[in-house]
Amino acid sequence: MKRVAIVLYPDFLLLDMAGPVEVFSIANRYLEPAHGYEVFTLGVDPGLVRASCGVRIQADGCLDKVDTPLDILLVPGGPGAYNGRHPGLINWLRHAAPAAGRYGSICTGAFILGHAGLLDDHQVTTHWHYTERLIKAFPKACVATDQIYVHDRRLITSGGVTAGIDLALSIVAQDHGRKVALDVAKVLLVVMRRQGGQAQFSPLVATVATQESPITAVQHYVLEHLEEPLCVEQLAALAAMSVRHFSRVFARQVQMTPLAFIQNARIDRARSLLESTDLPFKTVAYKSGFGSVRQMRELFSARLGRTPVQYRHQFN
Template sequence: MKNIAMVLYPDFLLLDIAGPLEVFSIANRYLAPDKHYRITIIGTESGPLRASNGALMQAEFTLEQATGSYDLLLVPGGPGAYNHQHPELLTWLRGASERAGRYGSICTGTFILGHAGLLDGYRVTTHWHYTERLIKAFPKARVETDQIFLEDRRLVTSGGVTAGIDLALSMVALDHGRKVALDVAKVLLVVMSRQGGQAQFSPLVANITTHETPISRVQNYVLEHLDESFSIARMAEIAAMSPRHFARLFAREVQMTPMEFLQNARIDQARSLLESSDLPLKTIAFRSGFGSVRLMRQRFVERLGLTPLQYRLQFN
Protein backbone atom coordinates (compact mmCIF):
# COMPACT_ATOMS: atom_id res chain seq x y z
CA MET A 1 0.00 0.00 0.00
CA LYS A 2 1.26 3.47 -0.94
CA ASN A 3 0.74 6.35 1.50
CA ILE A 4 -0.08 9.69 -0.16
CA ALA A 5 -0.17 12.85 1.98
CA MET A 6 -1.46 16.29 1.01
CA VAL A 7 -0.85 19.33 3.22
CA LEU A 8 -3.49 22.02 3.73
CA TYR A 9 -2.96 25.63 4.81
CA PRO A 10 -5.28 28.67 4.73
CA ASP A 11 -6.11 30.03 1.26
CA PHE A 12 -5.08 26.92 -0.72
CA LEU A 13 -6.37 26.20 -4.24
CA LEU A 14 -9.00 23.47 -3.99
CA LEU A 15 -8.43 22.02 -7.48
CA ASP A 16 -4.73 21.55 -6.69
CA ILE A 17 -5.83 19.06 -4.05
CA ALA A 18 -8.95 17.56 -5.59
CA GLY A 19 -7.43 16.82 -9.01
CA PRO A 20 -4.40 14.76 -7.93
CA LEU A 21 -6.28 13.00 -5.13
CA GLU A 22 -9.00 11.88 -7.54
CA VAL A 23 -6.29 10.33 -9.72
CA PHE A 24 -5.04 8.20 -6.81
CA SER A 25 -8.58 7.42 -5.63
CA ILE A 26 -9.71 6.24 -9.08
CA ALA A 27 -6.50 4.23 -9.48
CA ASN A 28 -7.62 2.17 -6.48
CA ARG A 29 -10.49 0.81 -8.61
CA TYR A 30 -7.93 -0.95 -10.81
CA LEU A 31 -5.60 -2.15 -8.06
CA ALA A 32 -5.65 -5.08 -5.67
CA PRO A 33 -6.47 -4.00 -2.09
CA ASP A 34 -2.89 -4.48 -0.91
CA LYS A 35 -1.71 -2.14 -3.73
CA HIS A 36 -4.15 0.67 -2.93
CA TYR A 37 -3.20 4.26 -2.28
CA ARG A 38 -4.01 5.46 1.24
CA ILE A 39 -4.71 9.20 1.20
CA THR A 40 -4.01 11.39 4.22
CA ILE A 41 -4.91 15.07 4.55
CA ILE A 42 -2.74 17.07 6.95
CA GLY A 43 -3.64 20.59 8.11
CA THR A 44 -1.55 23.41 9.51
CA GLU A 45 -4.21 23.87 12.17
CA SER A 46 -7.16 21.98 13.62
CA GLY A 47 -10.64 22.58 12.30
CA PRO A 48 -11.78 23.37 8.75
CA LEU A 49 -9.41 25.29 6.49
CA ARG A 50 -10.82 27.67 3.89
CA ALA A 51 -9.77 27.36 0.25
CA SER A 52 -9.27 30.39 -2.00
CA ASN A 53 -12.74 29.78 -3.51
CA GLY A 54 -14.38 29.87 -0.08
CA ALA A 55 -14.92 26.12 0.36
CA LEU A 56 -14.01 24.55 3.70
CA MET A 57 -11.97 21.36 4.00
CA GLN A 58 -11.27 19.36 7.14
CA ALA A 59 -7.84 17.77 7.56
CA GLU A 60 -7.47 14.34 9.13
CA PHE A 61 -4.36 15.26 11.13
CA THR A 62 -2.56 18.40 12.25
CA LEU A 63 1.16 18.85 11.67
CA GLU A 64 1.86 17.82 15.26
CA GLN A 65 -0.08 14.58 14.80
CA ALA A 66 1.47 13.70 11.41
CA THR A 67 4.75 12.11 12.45
CA GLY A 68 4.85 9.16 10.04
CA SER A 69 6.52 8.74 6.66
CA TYR A 70 4.85 8.92 3.26
CA ASP A 71 5.56 7.49 -0.15
CA LEU A 72 4.49 10.80 -1.71
CA LEU A 73 4.08 14.11 0.12
CA LEU A 74 2.51 17.00 -1.84
CA VAL A 75 1.95 20.68 -1.13
CA PRO A 76 -0.80 22.40 -3.17
CA GLY A 77 -0.65 25.94 -4.50
CA GLY A 78 -2.90 28.89 -3.94
CA PRO A 79 -2.69 32.53 -2.79
CA GLY A 80 -1.71 31.31 0.66
CA ALA A 81 1.45 29.76 -0.79
CA TYR A 82 2.99 32.97 -2.11
CA ASN A 83 1.26 35.72 -0.12
CA HIS A 84 1.80 34.38 3.40
CA GLN A 85 4.50 32.74 5.49
CA HIS A 86 3.85 29.46 7.31
CA PRO A 87 6.83 28.98 9.67
CA GLU A 88 5.38 25.94 11.42
CA LEU A 89 4.70 24.26 8.06
CA LEU A 90 8.21 25.02 6.77
CA THR A 91 9.78 23.41 9.83
CA TRP A 92 7.54 20.36 9.50
CA LEU A 93 8.25 19.99 5.79
CA ARG A 94 12.01 19.92 6.30
CA GLY A 95 11.69 16.83 8.49
CA ALA A 96 8.80 15.18 6.62
CA SER A 97 10.54 15.51 3.24
CA GLU A 98 13.55 13.60 4.57
CA ARG A 99 11.28 10.69 5.54
CA ALA A 100 9.24 10.72 2.29
CA GLY A 101 9.87 8.48 -0.69
CA ARG A 102 8.99 11.43 -2.94
CA TYR A 103 7.87 14.94 -2.11
CA GLY A 104 6.82 17.92 -4.14
CA SER A 105 4.25 20.53 -5.03
CA ILE A 106 1.32 21.34 -7.25
CA CYS A 107 1.31 24.72 -9.00
CA THR A 108 2.52 27.54 -6.69
CA GLY A 109 3.09 25.16 -3.81
CA THR A 110 6.70 25.44 -5.01
CA PHE A 111 6.95 28.72 -3.10
CA ILE A 112 6.36 26.91 0.18
CA LEU A 113 8.97 24.30 -0.71
CA GLY A 114 11.34 27.11 -1.64
CA HIS A 115 10.91 28.88 1.68
CA ALA A 116 11.58 25.54 3.37
CA GLY A 117 14.90 25.35 1.50
CA LEU A 118 13.87 22.30 -0.53
CA LEU A 119 14.36 23.67 -4.07
CA ASP A 120 18.06 24.58 -4.08
CA GLY A 121 19.94 22.72 -6.81
CA TYR A 122 16.81 21.07 -8.23
CA ARG A 123 15.05 21.38 -11.58
CA VAL A 124 11.57 22.71 -10.77
CA THR A 125 8.55 24.28 -12.40
CA THR A 126 5.37 26.10 -11.38
CA HIS A 127 2.43 27.90 -12.98
CA TRP A 128 3.65 29.93 -15.99
CA HIS A 129 2.32 33.16 -14.47
CA TYR A 130 4.64 32.79 -11.46
CA THR A 131 7.86 31.43 -12.95
CA GLU A 132 9.65 34.80 -13.03
CA ARG A 133 8.67 35.42 -9.43
CA LEU A 134 9.95 31.97 -8.47
CA ILE A 135 13.26 32.57 -10.28
CA LYS A 136 13.82 35.83 -8.39
CA ALA A 137 12.78 34.39 -5.03
CA PHE A 138 14.92 31.23 -5.22
CA PRO A 139 17.92 31.83 -7.48
CA LYS A 140 19.56 28.54 -6.46
CA ALA A 141 16.67 26.54 -7.98
CA ARG A 142 16.80 25.64 -11.68
CA VAL A 143 13.37 26.88 -12.77
CA GLU A 144 12.08 25.56 -16.12
CA THR A 145 9.27 27.62 -17.54
CA ASP A 146 7.70 25.34 -20.15
CA GLN A 147 7.26 22.03 -18.30
CA ILE A 148 3.86 20.56 -17.38
CA PHE A 149 5.57 18.70 -14.55
CA LEU A 150 9.11 17.74 -13.55
CA GLU A 151 10.73 14.97 -11.54
CA ASP A 152 14.27 15.54 -10.25
CA ARG A 153 15.44 12.76 -7.94
CA ARG A 154 12.85 12.63 -5.13
CA LEU A 155 11.40 16.07 -5.87
CA VAL A 156 8.34 16.43 -8.14
CA THR A 157 6.79 19.75 -9.17
CA SER A 158 4.03 20.67 -11.59
CA GLY A 159 2.74 23.62 -13.55
CA GLY A 160 -0.54 25.31 -12.78
CA VAL A 161 -3.74 23.83 -11.41
CA THR A 162 -4.74 20.92 -13.69
CA ALA A 163 -1.08 20.05 -14.26
CA GLY A 164 -1.34 18.38 -10.85
CA ILE A 165 -3.46 15.73 -12.57
CA ASP A 166 -0.67 15.14 -15.10
CA LEU A 167 1.84 14.78 -12.28
CA ALA A 168 -0.37 12.35 -10.36
CA LEU A 169 -0.94 10.23 -13.49
CA SER A 170 2.82 10.02 -13.98
CA MET A 171 3.22 8.83 -10.38
CA VAL A 172 0.58 6.13 -10.94
CA ALA A 173 2.40 5.05 -14.10
CA LEU A 174 5.68 4.80 -12.19
CA ASP A 175 4.06 2.83 -9.36
CA HIS A 176 1.75 0.50 -11.31
CA GLY A 177 2.48 0.84 -15.04
CA ARG A 178 1.14 2.89 -17.91
CA LYS A 179 -1.99 0.72 -18.38
CA VAL A 180 -3.41 1.63 -14.96
CA ALA A 181 -2.58 5.31 -15.45
CA LEU A 182 -4.24 5.26 -18.89
CA ASP A 183 -7.38 3.69 -17.42
CA VAL A 184 -7.52 6.49 -14.84
CA ALA A 185 -6.99 9.14 -17.52
CA LYS A 186 -9.91 7.74 -19.51
CA VAL A 187 -12.20 7.94 -16.48
CA LEU A 188 -11.18 11.58 -15.95
CA LEU A 189 -11.53 12.37 -19.68
CA VAL A 190 -7.96 13.67 -19.87
CA VAL A 191 -5.00 12.68 -22.03
CA MET A 192 -1.99 10.85 -20.64
CA SER A 193 0.52 13.14 -22.36
CA ARG A 194 -0.34 16.67 -23.43
CA GLN A 195 0.99 18.10 -26.66
CA GLY A 196 3.34 20.98 -25.95
CA GLY A 197 4.21 22.61 -22.66
CA GLN A 198 3.00 25.54 -20.59
CA ALA A 199 4.11 28.03 -23.25
CA GLN A 200 0.96 27.30 -25.25
CA PHE A 201 -1.09 28.80 -22.39
CA SER A 202 1.03 31.87 -21.64
CA PRO A 203 1.77 35.00 -23.68
CA LEU A 204 5.33 35.00 -24.98
CA VAL A 205 5.59 38.81 -24.91
CA ALA A 206 5.05 40.48 -21.55
CA ASN A 207 3.07 43.69 -21.15
CA ILE A 208 5.05 46.68 -22.40
CA THR A 209 5.71 49.50 -19.96
CA THR A 210 3.39 52.49 -20.28
CA HIS A 211 6.37 54.79 -19.69
CA GLU A 212 7.78 55.50 -23.16
CA THR A 213 11.44 54.78 -23.73
CA PRO A 214 13.30 54.27 -26.99
CA ILE A 215 12.99 50.51 -26.42
CA SER A 216 9.26 50.55 -25.65
CA ARG A 217 8.72 52.76 -28.71
CA VAL A 218 10.33 50.08 -30.87
CA GLN A 219 8.31 47.33 -29.19
CA ASN A 220 5.03 49.12 -29.81
CA TYR A 221 5.95 49.91 -33.41
CA VAL A 222 6.82 46.25 -34.06
CA LEU A 223 3.54 45.07 -32.53
CA GLU A 224 1.58 47.46 -34.76
CA HIS A 225 3.45 46.43 -37.96
CA LEU A 226 4.04 42.69 -37.59
CA ASP A 227 3.29 42.06 -41.25
CA GLU A 228 6.39 44.07 -42.20
CA SER A 229 10.01 42.90 -42.38
CA PHE A 230 12.32 43.82 -39.52
CA SER A 231 16.02 43.62 -38.87
CA ILE A 232 18.08 44.83 -35.93
CA ALA A 233 19.30 47.68 -38.12
CA ARG A 234 15.74 48.80 -38.86
CA MET A 235 14.65 48.59 -35.21
CA ALA A 236 17.78 50.48 -34.16
CA GLU A 237 16.90 53.22 -36.65
CA ILE A 238 13.44 53.58 -35.06
CA ALA A 239 15.14 53.91 -31.66
CA ALA A 240 17.67 56.40 -33.09
CA MET A 241 20.60 54.26 -31.90
CA SER A 242 23.45 52.31 -33.37
CA PRO A 243 22.53 48.64 -33.98
CA ARG A 244 25.10 47.40 -31.46
CA HIS A 245 24.01 49.75 -28.67
CA PHE A 246 20.33 49.11 -29.42
CA ALA A 247 20.72 45.31 -29.29
CA ARG A 248 22.60 45.49 -25.99
CA LEU A 249 20.11 47.89 -24.37
CA PHE A 250 17.08 45.95 -25.69
CA ALA A 251 18.35 42.66 -24.23
CA ARG A 252 19.00 44.30 -20.86
CA GLU A 253 15.55 45.94 -20.63
CA VAL A 254 13.39 43.20 -22.18
CA GLN A 255 15.36 40.09 -21.14
CA MET A 256 15.39 38.77 -24.70
CA THR A 257 17.05 39.79 -27.97
CA PRO A 258 15.20 42.02 -30.46
CA MET A 259 14.76 39.09 -32.87
CA GLU A 260 13.44 36.83 -30.09
CA PHE A 261 10.93 39.54 -29.22
CA LEU A 262 9.90 39.77 -32.87
CA GLN A 263 9.40 36.02 -33.23
CA ASN A 264 7.48 35.78 -29.94
CA ALA A 265 5.27 38.71 -30.92
CA ARG A 266 4.48 37.05 -34.25
CA ILE A 267 3.59 33.80 -32.52
CA ASP A 268 1.34 35.64 -30.04
CA GLN A 269 -0.39 37.46 -32.92
CA ALA A 270 -0.93 34.20 -34.78
CA ARG A 271 -2.26 32.54 -31.64
CA SER A 272 -4.75 35.35 -31.12
CA LEU A 273 -6.02 35.01 -34.69
CA LEU A 274 -6.21 31.21 -34.40
CA GLU A 275 -8.24 31.52 -31.21
CA SER A 276 -10.63 34.24 -32.35
CA SER A 277 -11.17 33.68 -36.07
CA ASP A 278 -11.65 31.10 -38.81
CA LEU A 279 -9.16 32.81 -41.11
CA PRO A 280 -7.13 30.49 -43.36
CA LEU A 281 -3.66 29.62 -42.06
CA LYS A 282 -2.14 31.41 -45.06
CA THR A 283 -3.85 34.68 -44.11
CA ILE A 284 -2.82 34.33 -40.47
CA ALA A 285 0.78 33.63 -41.48
CA PHE A 286 0.82 36.78 -43.64
CA ARG A 287 -0.81 39.04 -41.03
CA SER A 288 1.61 37.81 -38.37
CA GLY A 289 4.66 38.41 -40.53
CA PHE A 290 5.75 34.82 -41.07
CA GLY A 291 5.32 35.05 -44.83
CA SER A 292 4.42 31.39 -45.24
CA VAL A 293 2.46 28.67 -43.46
CA ARG A 294 5.58 26.49 -43.51
CA LEU A 295 7.62 29.01 -41.52
CA MET A 296 4.75 29.65 -39.10
CA ARG A 297 4.39 25.91 -38.52
CA GLN A 298 8.12 25.59 -37.91
CA ARG A 299 8.15 28.41 -35.34
CA PHE A 300 5.07 27.04 -33.55
CA VAL A 301 6.58 23.57 -33.20
CA GLU A 302 9.91 25.02 -32.00
CA ARG A 303 8.35 27.32 -29.41
CA LEU A 304 5.04 25.70 -28.41
CA GLY A 305 5.52 22.04 -29.26
CA LEU A 306 2.47 21.85 -31.54
CA THR A 307 1.43 23.05 -34.99
CA PRO A 308 -0.87 26.02 -35.70
CA LEU A 309 -3.66 23.63 -36.69
CA GLN A 310 -3.26 21.64 -33.47
CA TYR A 311 -3.31 24.91 -31.52
CA ARG A 312 -6.52 26.01 -33.27
CA LEU A 313 -8.22 22.69 -32.49
CA GLN A 314 -7.33 23.03 -28.80
CA PHE A 315 -8.23 26.68 -28.27
CA ASN A 316 -10.68 27.77 -30.96
Protein backbone atom coordinates in the same frame (compact mmCIF):
# COMPACT_ATOMS: atom_id res chain seq x y z
CA MET B 1 0.26 0.59 0.66
CA LYS B 2 1.77 4.02 0.02
CA ARG B 3 0.79 6.85 2.34
CA VAL B 4 0.06 10.07 0.43
CA ALA B 5 -0.36 13.27 2.45
CA ILE B 6 -1.64 16.52 0.94
CA VAL B 7 -1.11 19.61 3.06
CA LEU B 8 -3.90 22.19 3.31
CA TYR B 9 -3.52 25.83 4.33
CA PRO B 10 -5.82 28.89 4.04
CA ASP B 11 -6.49 29.95 0.43
CA PHE B 12 -5.22 26.78 -1.23
CA LEU B 13 -6.58 25.96 -4.70
CA LEU B 14 -9.22 23.24 -4.41
CA LEU B 15 -8.49 21.59 -7.78
CA ASP B 16 -4.79 21.35 -6.92
CA MET B 17 -5.85 19.05 -4.10
CA ALA B 18 -8.80 17.28 -5.75
CA GLY B 19 -7.04 16.39 -9.02
CA PRO B 20 -4.26 14.26 -7.50
CA VAL B 21 -6.65 12.79 -4.92
CA GLU B 22 -8.92 11.49 -7.69
CA VAL B 23 -5.98 10.04 -9.62
CA PHE B 24 -4.77 8.04 -6.62
CA SER B 25 -8.32 7.06 -5.68
CA ILE B 26 -9.12 5.74 -9.16
CA ALA B 27 -5.74 3.98 -9.32
CA ASN B 28 -6.80 2.00 -6.27
CA ARG B 29 -9.54 0.37 -8.38
CA TYR B 30 -6.85 -1.32 -10.48
CA LEU B 31 -4.50 -2.26 -7.65
CA GLU B 32 -4.41 -4.84 -4.92
CA PRO B 33 -5.18 -3.14 -1.57
CA ALA B 34 -1.68 -3.79 -0.28
CA HIS B 35 -0.19 -1.93 -3.27
CA GLY B 36 -2.60 0.99 -3.45
CA TYR B 37 -2.58 4.50 -2.05
CA GLU B 38 -3.83 5.72 1.31
CA VAL B 39 -4.57 9.41 0.69
CA PHE B 40 -5.24 11.87 3.49
CA THR B 41 -5.12 15.61 4.06
CA LEU B 42 -3.26 17.50 6.76
CA GLY B 43 -4.13 20.91 8.16
CA VAL B 44 -1.80 23.27 9.94
CA ASP B 45 -4.36 23.60 12.75
CA PRO B 46 -7.49 21.65 13.75
CA GLY B 47 -10.78 22.62 12.12
CA LEU B 48 -11.97 23.58 8.66
CA VAL B 49 -9.58 24.95 6.05
CA ARG B 50 -10.97 27.47 3.58
CA ALA B 51 -9.98 27.03 -0.08
CA SER B 52 -9.53 30.07 -2.31
CA CYS B 53 -12.92 29.38 -3.93
CA GLY B 54 -14.69 29.59 -0.54
CA VAL B 55 -15.26 25.87 0.02
CA ARG B 56 -14.24 24.71 3.48
CA ILE B 57 -12.50 21.34 3.90
CA GLN B 58 -12.12 19.34 7.06
CA ALA B 59 -8.56 18.00 7.03
CA ASP B 60 -8.08 14.40 8.12
CA GLY B 61 -5.45 15.38 10.65
CA CYS B 62 -2.93 17.97 11.80
CA LEU B 63 0.73 18.29 11.00
CA ASP B 64 1.85 17.67 14.56
CA LYS B 65 -0.24 14.49 14.83
CA VAL B 66 0.81 12.64 11.66
CA ASP B 67 3.23 9.74 11.77
CA THR B 68 6.24 10.30 9.54
CA PRO B 69 7.96 9.42 7.29
CA LEU B 70 5.45 9.56 4.46
CA ASP B 71 5.74 7.91 1.06
CA ILE B 72 4.47 10.94 -0.87
CA LEU B 73 4.01 14.49 0.44
CA LEU B 74 2.36 17.12 -1.76
CA VAL B 75 1.69 20.84 -1.32
CA PRO B 76 -1.07 22.36 -3.49
CA GLY B 77 -0.90 25.90 -4.83
CA GLY B 78 -3.25 28.84 -4.47
CA PRO B 79 -3.16 32.52 -3.45
CA GLY B 80 -2.22 31.46 0.06
CA ALA B 81 1.01 29.92 -1.24
CA TYR B 82 2.50 33.12 -2.61
CA ASN B 83 0.65 35.74 -0.54
CA GLY B 84 0.37 34.05 2.84
CA ARG B 85 2.88 33.34 5.59
CA HIS B 86 2.96 29.84 7.01
CA PRO B 87 5.87 29.55 9.47
CA GLY B 88 4.45 26.46 11.16
CA LEU B 89 3.96 24.63 7.86
CA ILE B 90 7.35 25.69 6.52
CA ASN B 91 9.17 24.53 9.66
CA TRP B 92 7.34 21.20 9.54
CA LEU B 93 8.17 20.72 5.85
CA ARG B 94 11.88 21.26 6.51
CA HIS B 95 11.86 18.03 8.50
CA ALA B 96 9.00 16.03 6.96
CA ALA B 97 9.84 16.49 3.27
CA PRO B 98 13.45 15.21 3.37
CA ALA B 99 12.22 12.17 5.28
CA ALA B 100 9.47 11.40 2.74
CA GLY B 101 9.96 8.96 -0.11
CA ARG B 102 8.92 11.68 -2.56
CA TYR B 103 7.70 15.20 -2.01
CA GLY B 104 6.56 18.03 -4.24
CA SER B 105 4.09 20.71 -5.19
CA ILE B 106 1.26 21.45 -7.54
CA CYS B 107 1.20 24.87 -9.19
CA THR B 108 2.29 27.69 -6.86
CA GLY B 109 2.75 25.31 -3.95
CA ALA B 110 6.37 25.53 -5.10
CA PHE B 111 6.63 28.88 -3.25
CA ILE B 112 5.97 27.16 0.07
CA LEU B 113 8.59 24.52 -0.70
CA GLY B 114 10.95 27.31 -1.68
CA HIS B 115 10.54 29.09 1.64
CA ALA B 116 11.37 25.79 3.32
CA GLY B 117 14.62 25.65 1.31
CA LEU B 118 13.48 22.55 -0.59
CA LEU B 119 13.89 23.91 -4.13
CA ASP B 120 17.58 24.81 -3.89
CA ASP B 121 19.78 23.03 -6.45
CA HIS B 122 16.79 21.29 -8.02
CA GLN B 123 15.05 21.64 -11.36
CA VAL B 124 11.46 22.73 -10.69
CA THR B 125 8.44 24.26 -12.35
CA THR B 126 5.23 26.09 -11.51
CA HIS B 127 2.33 27.77 -13.30
CA TRP B 128 3.62 29.77 -16.28
CA HIS B 129 2.23 33.01 -14.86
CA TYR B 130 4.46 32.68 -11.77
CA THR B 131 7.71 31.31 -13.18
CA GLU B 132 9.44 34.70 -13.27
CA ARG B 133 8.35 35.42 -9.70
CA LEU B 134 9.64 32.00 -8.60
CA ILE B 135 12.98 32.60 -10.34
CA LYS B 136 13.44 35.91 -8.52
CA ALA B 137 12.31 34.54 -5.15
CA PHE B 138 14.50 31.43 -5.20
CA PRO B 139 17.59 32.03 -7.35
CA LYS B 140 19.20 28.75 -6.24
CA ALA B 141 16.43 26.77 -7.97
CA CYS B 142 16.59 25.93 -11.66
CA VAL B 143 13.11 26.86 -12.90
CA ALA B 144 11.85 25.15 -16.06
CA THR B 145 9.37 27.52 -17.70
CA ASP B 146 7.72 25.19 -20.23
CA GLN B 147 7.27 21.87 -18.43
CA ILE B 148 3.94 20.43 -17.33
CA TYR B 149 5.72 18.63 -14.50
CA VAL B 150 9.30 17.93 -13.47
CA HIS B 151 10.83 15.01 -11.58
CA ASP B 152 14.23 15.78 -10.05
CA ARG B 153 15.37 13.03 -7.73
CA ARG B 154 12.73 12.84 -4.97
CA LEU B 155 11.29 16.30 -5.72
CA ILE B 156 8.27 16.52 -8.02
CA THR B 157 6.76 19.83 -9.14
CA SER B 158 4.08 20.70 -11.68
CA GLY B 159 2.55 23.58 -13.57
CA GLY B 160 -0.82 25.05 -12.72
CA VAL B 161 -4.12 23.58 -11.63
CA THR B 162 -4.92 20.58 -13.90
CA ALA B 163 -1.19 19.82 -14.18
CA GLY B 164 -1.58 18.24 -10.75
CA ILE B 165 -3.44 15.43 -12.54
CA ASP B 166 -0.50 14.98 -14.93
CA LEU B 167 1.90 14.90 -11.97
CA ALA B 168 -0.16 12.29 -10.12
CA LEU B 169 -0.47 10.14 -13.27
CA SER B 170 3.30 10.23 -13.64
CA ILE B 171 3.65 8.99 -10.05
CA VAL B 172 1.23 6.13 -10.72
CA ALA B 173 3.16 5.24 -13.88
CA GLN B 174 6.42 5.19 -11.89
CA ASP B 175 4.92 3.00 -9.18
CA HIS B 176 2.76 0.61 -11.19
CA GLY B 177 3.56 0.99 -14.87
CA ARG B 178 2.12 2.86 -17.81
CA LYS B 179 -0.86 0.51 -18.23
CA VAL B 180 -2.38 1.35 -14.83
CA ALA B 181 -1.74 5.08 -15.32
CA LEU B 182 -3.34 4.92 -18.78
CA ASP B 183 -6.42 3.19 -17.35
CA VAL B 184 -6.75 6.00 -14.79
CA ALA B 185 -6.31 8.65 -17.47
CA LYS B 186 -9.09 7.08 -19.54
CA VAL B 187 -11.47 7.19 -16.58
CA LEU B 188 -10.66 10.88 -16.08
CA LEU B 189 -10.93 11.59 -19.84
CA VAL B 190 -7.43 13.07 -19.97
CA VAL B 191 -4.36 12.16 -22.00
CA MET B 192 -1.36 10.48 -20.40
CA ARG B 193 1.06 13.03 -21.81
CA ARG B 194 -0.01 16.35 -23.26
CA GLN B 195 1.34 17.48 -26.60
CA GLY B 196 3.41 20.61 -26.00
CA GLY B 197 4.27 22.31 -22.72
CA GLN B 198 3.02 25.33 -20.81
CA ALA B 199 4.15 27.67 -23.62
CA GLN B 200 0.98 26.82 -25.54
CA PHE B 201 -1.00 28.58 -22.81
CA SER B 202 1.34 31.41 -21.82
CA PRO B 203 2.09 34.57 -23.81
CA LEU B 204 5.57 34.50 -25.29
CA VAL B 205 5.96 38.26 -24.94
CA ALA B 206 5.47 39.79 -21.51
CA THR B 207 3.67 43.08 -21.05
CA VAL B 208 5.95 45.92 -22.10
CA ALA B 209 7.07 48.16 -19.26
CA THR B 210 5.22 51.48 -19.02
CA GLN B 211 8.28 53.63 -18.42
CA GLU B 212 9.55 55.11 -21.67
CA SER B 213 13.05 54.20 -22.81
CA PRO B 214 14.67 53.56 -26.19
CA ILE B 215 14.11 49.81 -25.75
CA THR B 216 10.46 50.01 -24.64
CA ALA B 217 9.80 52.44 -27.51
CA VAL B 218 11.17 49.83 -29.91
CA GLN B 219 9.05 47.11 -28.31
CA HIS B 220 5.90 49.20 -28.73
CA TYR B 221 6.86 49.93 -32.34
CA VAL B 222 7.26 46.22 -33.06
CA LEU B 223 3.87 45.38 -31.53
CA GLU B 224 2.19 48.13 -33.55
CA HIS B 225 3.84 47.20 -36.87
CA LEU B 226 3.90 43.40 -36.85
CA GLU B 227 2.39 43.20 -40.34
CA GLU B 228 5.38 45.07 -41.78
CA PRO B 229 8.87 43.72 -42.53
CA LEU B 230 11.05 44.28 -39.46
CA CYS B 231 14.80 43.89 -39.08
CA VAL B 232 17.33 44.52 -36.33
CA GLU B 233 19.01 47.30 -38.31
CA GLN B 234 15.73 49.20 -38.54
CA LEU B 235 15.03 48.81 -34.82
CA ALA B 236 18.55 49.87 -33.86
CA ALA B 237 18.09 53.03 -35.92
CA LEU B 238 14.84 53.76 -34.05
CA ALA B 239 16.73 53.47 -30.77
CA ALA B 240 19.55 55.66 -32.13
CA MET B 241 22.09 52.92 -31.38
CA SER B 242 24.52 50.82 -33.35
CA VAL B 243 23.23 47.35 -34.21
CA ARG B 244 25.73 45.66 -31.90
CA HIS B 245 25.05 47.94 -28.93
CA PHE B 246 21.28 47.81 -29.48
CA SER B 247 21.25 44.00 -29.63
CA ARG B 248 23.27 43.79 -26.41
CA VAL B 249 21.10 46.31 -24.50
CA PHE B 250 17.84 44.81 -25.81
CA ALA B 251 18.83 41.27 -24.78
CA ARG B 252 19.85 42.46 -21.32
CA GLN B 253 16.62 44.37 -20.67
CA VAL B 254 14.09 42.08 -22.39
CA GLN B 255 15.78 38.71 -21.73
CA MET B 256 15.61 37.75 -25.41
CA THR B 257 17.17 38.89 -28.66
CA PRO B 258 15.37 41.43 -30.89
CA LEU B 259 14.70 38.70 -33.47
CA ALA B 260 13.23 36.39 -30.83
CA PHE B 261 11.02 39.24 -29.60
CA ILE B 262 9.69 39.84 -33.13
CA GLN B 263 9.04 36.14 -33.70
CA ASN B 264 7.38 35.65 -30.31
CA ALA B 265 5.20 38.73 -30.81
CA ARG B 266 4.08 37.39 -34.18
CA ILE B 267 3.29 33.99 -32.69
CA ASP B 268 1.24 35.68 -29.94
CA ARG B 269 -0.67 37.72 -32.55
CA ALA B 270 -1.37 34.59 -34.57
CA ARG B 271 -2.48 32.70 -31.47
CA SER B 272 -4.96 35.44 -30.61
CA LEU B 273 -6.40 35.36 -34.14
CA LEU B 274 -6.60 31.56 -34.15
CA GLU B 275 -8.37 31.55 -30.78
CA SER B 276 -10.89 34.32 -31.51
CA THR B 277 -11.57 34.25 -35.26
CA ASP B 278 -12.26 31.88 -38.14
CA LEU B 279 -9.90 33.70 -40.48
CA PRO B 280 -8.12 31.52 -43.05
CA PHE B 281 -4.58 30.53 -42.09
CA LYS B 282 -3.19 32.61 -44.96
CA THR B 283 -4.90 35.71 -43.55
CA VAL B 284 -3.72 34.92 -40.01
CA ALA B 285 -0.15 34.58 -41.29
CA TYR B 286 -0.37 37.89 -43.15
CA LYS B 287 -1.88 39.81 -40.23
CA SER B 288 0.79 38.42 -37.92
CA GLY B 289 3.68 39.41 -40.17
CA PHE B 290 4.71 35.94 -41.30
CA GLY B 291 5.93 35.66 -44.85
CA SER B 292 3.87 32.54 -45.47
CA VAL B 293 1.69 29.91 -43.82
CA ARG B 294 4.68 27.58 -44.00
CA GLN B 295 6.85 29.97 -42.00
CA MET B 296 4.09 30.38 -39.41
CA ARG B 297 3.69 26.60 -39.16
CA GLU B 298 7.44 26.02 -38.72
CA LEU B 299 7.74 28.63 -35.95
CA PHE B 300 4.59 27.36 -34.22
CA SER B 301 5.90 23.79 -34.21
CA ALA B 302 9.34 24.83 -32.97
CA ARG B 303 8.09 27.13 -30.21
CA LEU B 304 4.78 25.60 -29.09
CA GLY B 305 5.16 21.96 -30.06
CA ARG B 306 2.05 22.03 -32.25
CA THR B 307 0.91 23.34 -35.61
CA PRO B 308 -1.53 26.26 -36.14
CA VAL B 309 -4.18 23.71 -37.14
CA GLN B 310 -3.72 21.81 -33.88
CA TYR B 311 -3.67 25.03 -31.89
CA ARG B 312 -6.94 26.27 -33.37
CA HIS B 313 -8.56 22.89 -32.81
CA GLN B 314 -7.54 22.99 -29.15
CA PHE B 315 -9.15 26.38 -28.47
CA ASN B 316 -12.24 26.20 -30.68
